[in-house]
Amino acid sequence: MKEINKERDILNLWFNNIEGIGAILRRKLMTKFGSIENILSASSILLEEIVGANKAVQITASHNMSYAHELYEELKEKKISIVYPGAEDYPVKLLNMFDPPDILYVKGILSKKLNIYNMNIGVVGARNASVYGRELASFFGRELAKEGINIISGLALGIDGMSHRGALYAGGYTVGVLGCGIDVIYPRENAELFFEMYKNGAVISEYGPGVIPNPGFFPIRNRIISGLSDGLLVVEARKKSGSLITADLALEQGKQVYAIPGRITDKSSEGTNNLIRQGAMCVVSPKEIIEDLNGIVTEEKYKSGNKELKSGNNKLYNDNVDLADEFKENIEVLNKNSLAPAEKMLYSCLSLEPTYIDDIIDKLRMSVSDTISLLYNMEEKGLIKQPLKGYYIISV
Amino acid sequence: MFSKVTGGTVIGIDGALIGVEADINDGLPMLNLVGYLSSSVKEAGERVRTALKNSGYYLPPKRITINLSPADIRKYGSGFDLPIAISIVLSMGIVPVIDLEKTIIIGELSLDGSIMAVNGVLPMVYHAFENGITTCIIPDQNVAEAGLIGGMKVYGVKSLVEAIDFIQGDIELLPYENADIEAYSGLPDYKCDFSEIKGQPVLKRGLEIAVSGFHNVLMTGAAGAGKSMLAKRLTTIMPGLSFEESVEVTKIYSISGLLDKKGRLIRERPFRAPHHTISNHALIGGGAIPKPGEVTLSHNGILFLDELPEFNKNVLEVLRQPLEDKKIIVSRVQASYVFPADFMLVAAMNPCPCGNYPNLNKCTCTPFQIKKYQQKISGPLLDRIDINMVVKPVQFEDIFSDHEEENSEAIRQRVVETRAIQNKRYIDENINLNSELDGKLIKKYIVLENEVEDYLKQSISNKDISARGINRILRLSRTIADMDKKDKIEVKHLKEALFYHNHVGITVR
Numbered sequence: 001m002k003e004i005n006k007e008r009d010i011l012n013l014w015f016n017n018i019e020g021i022g023a024i025l026r027r028k029l030m031t032k033f034g035s036i037e038n039i040l041s042a043s044s045i046l047l048e049e050i051v052g053a054n055k056a057v058q059i060t061a062s063h064n065m066s067y068a069h070e071l072y073e074e075l076k077e078k079k080i081s082i083v084y085p086g087a088e089d090y091p092v093k094l095l096n097m098f099d100p101p102d103i104l105y106v107k108g109i110l111s112k113k114l115n116i117y118n119m120n121i122g123v124v125g126a127r128n129a130s131v132y133g134r135e136l137a138s139f140f141g142r143e144l145a146k147e148g149i150n151i152i153s154g155l156a157l158g159i160d161g162m163s164h165r166g167a168l169y170a171g172g173y174t175v176g177v178l179g180c181g182i183d184v185i186y187p188r189e190n191a192e193l194f195f196e197m198y199k200n201g202a203v204i205s206e207y208g209p210g211v212i213p214n215p216g217f218f219p220i221r222n223r224i225i226s227g228l229s230d231g232l233l234v235v236e237a238r239k240k241s242g243s244l245i246t247a248d249l250a251l252e253q254g255k256q257v258y259a260i261p262g263r264i265t266d267k268s269s270e271g272t273n274n275l276i277r278q279g280a281m282c283v284v285s286p287k288e289i290i291e292d293l294n295g296i297v298t299e300e301k302y303k304s305g306n307k308e309l310k311s312g313n314n315k316l317y318n319d320n321v322d323l324a325d326e327f328k329e330n331i332e333v334l335n336k337n338s339l340a341p342a343e344k345m346l347y348s349c350l351s352l353e354p355t356y357i358d359d360i361i362d363k364l365r366m367s368v369s370d371t372i373s374l375l376y377n378m379e380e381k382g383l384i385k386q387p388l389k390g391y392y393i394i395s396v
Numbered sequence: 397m398f399s400k401v402t403g404g405t406v407i408g409i410d411g412a413l414i415g416v417e418a419d420i421n422d423g424l425p426m427l428n429l430v431g432y433l434s435s436s437v438k439e440a441g442e443r444v445r446t447a448l449k450n451s452g453y454y455l456p457p458k459r460i461t462i463n464l465s466p467a468d469i470r471k472y473g474s475g476f477d478l479p480i481a482i483s484i485v486l487s488m489g490i491v492p493v494i495d496l497e498k499t500i501i502i503g504e505l506s507l508d509g510s511i512m513a514v515n516g517v518l519p520m521v522y523h524a525f526e527n528g529i530t531t532c533i534i535p536d537q538n539v540a541e542a543g544l545i546g547g548m549k550v551y552g553v554k555s556l557v558e559a560i561d562f563i564q565g566d567i568e569l570l571p572y573e574n575a576d577i578e579a580y581s582g583l584p585d586y587k588c589d590f591s592e593i594k595g596q597p598v599l600k601r602g603l604e605i606a607v608s609g610f611h612n613v614l615m616t617g618a619a620g621a622g623k624s625m626l627a628k629r630l631t632t633i634m635p636g637l638s639f640e641e642s643v644e645v646t647k648i649y650s651i652s653g654l655l656d657k658k659g660r661l662i663r664e665r666p667f668r669a670p671h672h673t674i675s676n677h678a679l680i681g682g683g684a685i686p687k688p689g690e691v692t693l694s695h696n697g698i699l700f701l702d703e704l705p706e707f708n709k710n711v712l713e714v715l716r717q718p719l720e721d722k723k724i725i726v727s728r729v730q731a732s733y734v735f736p737a738d739f740m741l742v743a744a745m746n747p748c749p750c751g752n753y754p755n756l757n758k759c760t761c762t763p764f765q766i767k768k769y770q771q772k773i774s775g776p777l778l779d780r781i782d783i784n785m786v787v788k789p790v791q792f793e794d795i796f797s798d799h800e801e802e803n804s805e806a807i808r809q810r811v812v813e814t815r816a817i818q819n820k821r822y823i824d825e826n827i828n829l830n831s832e833l834d835g836k837l838i839k840k841y842i843v844l845e846n847e848v849e850d851y852l853k854q855s856i857s858n859k860d861i862s863a864r865g866i867n868r869i870l871r872l873s874r875t876i877a878d879m880d881k882k883d884k885i886e887v888k889h890l891k892e893a894l895f896y897h898n899h900v901g902i903t904v905r
Binding site for chain 1: 596757759761767785786788789887894
């Protein structure tokens, strides 16, 4: 944390951590007094008018800011920074929200890239995702990131994690929004991903250190995901999914909602298919999202963006980048590398739907050990993947 | 007057000789039993008195003392009734004293004087034979079992009267001849066969590898995949028991009272499938008088644990020691009992509580539930399992396909060959099969060529495999190379070992 803004930081930490004062009361106080300094110097009678006697006492009791000082030191030690409305790094897009977060704890770098118009895509979807969903989340994350688009998601299991991984793999910038304390690694399984995000992206949260995950926090953080994003991609969602809540929030905030269709018989895609029926844009390729984002960029929005950054990224708007269709590319690779007939045959057996090894053996009519050897060869060449033990898919 | 005969008891899975002495003295009429007896033996007094009376021998109104020696072995069981009764009759002096020094007497008495079968006759008689005893008088129902010991004269008696008449030479009995010893050919008639299972080539191959090298197996898959069916047929692809192994297994079953009364040697490798509610002691052996548990009952065979995560966590943890040491030591104040436990662990489990993962259309579990379910099996236990397989439910077409499946005999033939290769290689070592290789022996016997070693290194760096896991993979690839009749492990073998070993990727991430 930079020492320059220490006083302001502490003031914000104090204001956002008064016991019994939640987001609503904070907003009331800010509307009345205009600034935190004013609140600090306000008389208890004035405070009482707004928050009631008990809470006013709590505000005045915490005037010494001992907790804020402690917290400041803790954050410094844990290399966590904070941003708040008015701070330099605060993502501008959040200010357009009805209820922007009053404070954000940040681990990693909150890049200015986030402020460019139409460069952020939120990716949401089921935690209990199918292999199809997970692979597509990673594919879209990767392909979008290659085009300089920032991936915003929630660092959860399943779709969220895969989209972050895809973006990191392509060397893109990605932000994870947590529904728990900034230093809490939840879910554990993603610990590795968290550490990579600290280095090459950012992890942000409205909640300070040590706050344990609470089911109620997640819908609240979803508003930040959609708030930061210019469009929201729903990769895979069941009928009653939290991702659909995020999609609703995005619509309320005036953001475009994209959905990847699934098979009508797959329960795991029921929610996304429903979204499409209701008018969400159906996307089958990352290219479509980029084209759509180009379409919705308005002159006015574009001008108001940071000029410097704009010039650095105009590739997206000017060059009509024709994204390689990965599926086609793979087929080309197949022909190019002049694969053995057995390898070609194996490849043609597979799709994004996981195929069990027995079924492959059945089709290839080869011995078990030869098939395993062949599968390993193909996996090493990067043509196929084993997403679940014994099940294989083509790699996209 | 003093008299002495020989009886027997069981310690662990081995027999022990017990001297039974009787003496009749003047004094208050009483029957007194001494010699570190358990209550089941103390009760023998009442049984013997009544049985003698009902057989026409009235106890004199004198002080009768029975001593069971050596006095430092705790005596259990009901097999002492007959030797006690006979020693009393002998000390009464009403039958001519004949030489019983080379005779062991075992049997339980009923109140009417008839003799009933007891457990553990085989180990007792076997031990007696090893200690120079040549004749045994045992319950008629146990003769077949004792007859398995060639060279022992086995006399079966039905009643106390018959036993006493035989001892004093009033009647002649023919020693029992067990035809089974000559008939021992090593292979039983199996009632089921591998060919009954359609499809599942990967699973079948994995099980063949497992059996060839005696590797432990875990099968994960939805219900109806044929996990249990295949497990039950595993004994049919294992080589038959050798005579020594067979005697060892039969001894264990004799102690546990699980032998059929026809007195056949057990030839089929044991297959034990305890229910998941089993207790620690039932699994590893125990009780006030330690009895073999399931791990010992599956000695030289298969211990099948179906629904592995449903087992009590403690129960699974106690499996670790026998899996490592191939035996189990049960300690009691009186003694430590060593039970052999060289079994192949075959475990099966569902991938998630509802059993349908990864079919998301059917699976109703949350990722957390799935994780929780899978975590019920501890790392150390998983570490002792060489082969992890995911099984997919059999497809409808497979069930009705007329594709000819390989039968057990053909597979067993290959297993026997592969095991012969291993036995030959380890002839100078204390081991027989690849799964028994420890770190030191792996260095000695598994030398990888550069290309193969490079491949292994690369795979490990990609796949997050522990040091212990590497040894598992090496052992497994050794077995796979042996199946291929190759001296050197090739990359192909290593790949297959990696495929079968890898546990990663069974759960969501």
